[in-house]
Amino acid sequence: MRERVQDSGNCKVAANRRLHPDSHTCDLCEARAFNMCNALEPEELARLAAIMSHQTVEAGGTFIEEGAAADDLFNLTSGTVKVFKLLSDGRCQITGFMMAGDFLGLSRGGTYAYSATAITPVTFCRFQRPQLRGLFNELPKIERQMLGLAMNELMAAQDQMVLLGRKTARERIASFLLTLSDRAVRRGRPGNPVDLPMTRGDIADYLGLTTETVSRSFTQLKTERVIALKGNHGVEILDLDALVEIAGIDERSTAMAFDTIA
Template identity: 50%
Template sequence: MANVSGEKNAAAALQSPCDDCDIRDLAICGTLRLGEVQRLNSIMTTINFAAGDPIVDEGEPADFVYTLTAGAVRLYKLLADGRRSVTGFLFPGDFLGVSMRHSYGASAESITPVTMCRFQRTELGRLMEEIPTLERRMFARATEELYLMQEQIVLLGRKSAAERVASFLRGLAERQEKRHLPANPVIVPMTRTDIADYLGLTTETVSRTITQFKSKGLISVENASRIRIVDNEQLDDLAEAV
């Protein structure tokens, strides 16, 4: 009996929060071996935010790196005249604070209830030196962030309102697939104003464009946060236009 009890205790000690994580393959620990995951867990804190809570503020010291495991987050910058520019949205598997900047480049706020894994940056840096796989993982995600920034520049600089909204919906669908979810219907947790601030449009233009898509049979609006793509081909043509 003592041996059985000892085996159970040993097994429990090897368990980690990553074991039941639905997006582990996307998260920071996705390519790590068991022992490496245990070391990562030793410097990790799980934190929760209610909808609308601030997570980080632009310009504050970037002391922590976060992995989003549940919910949705908006990233934004405030312009000198008080206007807001939404620079991106985070979903499960996405990272916050992975750049080499010493301060956060944008503010982050939860859209829905959010759960995140938080890592102290200096501790994570030391662990990256010891685990090359972890360092490569972080570099890959930083590279992906750069690619998304380049895509955003094209979207804002060259596309029409309809093309921007189509690209946005297609992008959300692709990110759902990446998280092992059906691509349709598209879950839209952010407000129309959030979308407008991200696409460089007015709220009225976003709402009018969605209505036009609906009347043309490209989409159906199930509710404010669920949009079903009906005509994939035509929406793709709009999204891919440059």
């Protein structure tokens, strides 16, 4: 069943790691409210800015490869990235879609724990680990902020485990749409026509399904007038209550707040 190599090689790692350096000022950063820079004073922000470079990756570009030396840590400022892991036979699991404010670059034994590919054009701040480590010592605030981010990600990961382990295809799609809508709102964007920058194949690789099943589930929800499809990259939620009901009611994430560890 799952022996087949994923269709169009959605997740195959291409070697097009083209990084475009870019000027940038933290003052105007849209992502600032949700990321590790959040708690910093202007003077501290300047110190952080001094050790980072702001860069761009075009859609389709893979800028982190699982297993490569984990030299850098990334902080997304715009665009959407898929983070994924591959099995040796090509099966792919996307562990998350990252957006402005999310950090990237977890390492295990000095090498990246996953690959990351831009789905849309992406911008990020890039830090070299040794330099960032030095700054951590002087500005423990950053570390605290990152701990909060990591905890939030951990809780999202646990929700995803529930989804992957115990939900039906229909429930997974409903949960996915609600989560995306919610994340958009939290970033100050409209939550209703939900923006889906990724392909059906990506959604499938995220939800532990196949392209065909994702498509069929969308069609089913459309037929029931719970959603309407706006081209390939948009979904309008017509009946939010129904969608929440279908998703399985554990959507406490809808009320998710940013918690610190203690």
